[in-house]
Amino acid sequence: MFSPEGPSLRELAVQALSSVERGYDLLAPKFDHTPFRTPDSVLESVAAALDRLGPFEDGLDLCCGTGAGMDVLARVCGRSVTGVDFSAGMLDVARQAPQAGPGGPRVAWVRGDARALPFAPAFDLVVSFGAFGHFLPRELPGLFSQVRSVLRPGGGFAFPVLAPPRPSSPGYWTLLGFDTVMRVRNAVWRPPFVMYYRAFRLGRVLDELARAGFTVDLHTLPEFGHRADGGPRVRLVLARVPGAPVSSPPGP
Numbered sequence: 001m002f003s004p005e006g007p008s009l010r011e012l013a014v015q016a017l018s019s020v021e022r023g024y025d026l027l028a029p030k031f032d033h034t035p036f037r038t039p040d041s042v043l044e045s046v047a048a049a050l051d052r053l054g055p056f057e058d059g060l061d062l063c064c065g066t067g068a069g070m071d072v073l074a075r076v077c078g079r080s081v082t083g084v085d086f087s088a089g090m091l092d093v094a095r096q097a098p099q100a101g102p103g104g105p106r107v108a109w110v111r112g113d114a115r116a117l118p119f120a121p122a123f124d125l126v127v128s129f130g131a132f133g134h135f136l137p138r139e140l141p142g143l144f145s146q147v148r149s150v151l152r153p154g155g156g157f158a159f160p161v162l163a164p165p166r167p168s169s170p171g172y173w174t175l176l177g178f179d180t181v182m183r184v185r186n187a188v189w190r191p192p193f194v195m196y197y198r199a200f201r202l203g204r205v206l207d208e209l210a211r212a213g214f215t216v217d218l219h220t221l222p223e224f225g226h227r228a229d230g231g232p233r234v235r236l237v238l239a240r241v242p243g244a245p246v247s248s249p250p251g252p
Helices: 009-016 020-033 038-053 066-078 090-094 137-149 170-188 204-209
Strands: 056-062 077-087 108-111 122-126 151-162 215-220 234-240
Touching: 009 020, 020 090, 038 066, 038 122, 038 151, 038 234, 056 066, 066 077, 066 122, 077 090, 122 170, 137 151, 137 204, 151 204, 204 215, 204 234
Parallel strands: 056 077, 056 122, 077 108, 122 151
Antiparallel strands: 151 234, 215 234
16 A cells, blocks of 8 residues: 555554644655555546636645645646645645746645635635545535635635445445544544545535535546446536636736
8 A cells, every 4th residue: 555655554553543633744754655645647637627617817725735736726727826734744745845837826835724714715716635534524514614715706616526435345345444443543542533534425515515605516537437337436526606707916
């Protein structure tokens, strides 16, 4: 699962017994060498889809981690891209990555909690990759309301969703086992480490996005093919704030 540059078993154990914030601070220097980083194939597919759905000017990467999603925003946003995360360690690693050259969008990194975003309605695109397992189902209404609050009229909230594995597949039992272990860990150990792969269910997500005031479209990402039942393996959720896009003040 891990490259030689990735974390050791002991390091993973220490992370798992920490809080979410402290755990990612510890993991940050080796995070990009773990399977937890969003694969480049997914990032590239989402970027291609957003390229067709744009144009966009100002983008926000929600729970940006070490910044993999910022490359997607830099490709599709013309003026500025901002990454927000509550882990200082992950942001430190992100800041060390090579930045876009002259002519690219402005880049900013902000430490903040996705449940209390420190922004005005300054963005016309918000993306997120692989972070929703850190939010309990009861937190989704507040999370989606926060995202809506930082989007301009006509702005979009985009994220990929993988089709859940079938009960007959090894992947189903792997995810079930992981979530079960995490629930036991959180029942007997403090502080909790919230990370549940099976809690983010598309049906409920669509309902909560609608309640938050979004209109939602689903876009198949064709690069990943279809399941045996004909359904897509990966889809892009694009939740829009109603209203025509408005012109924002030009940057300096």
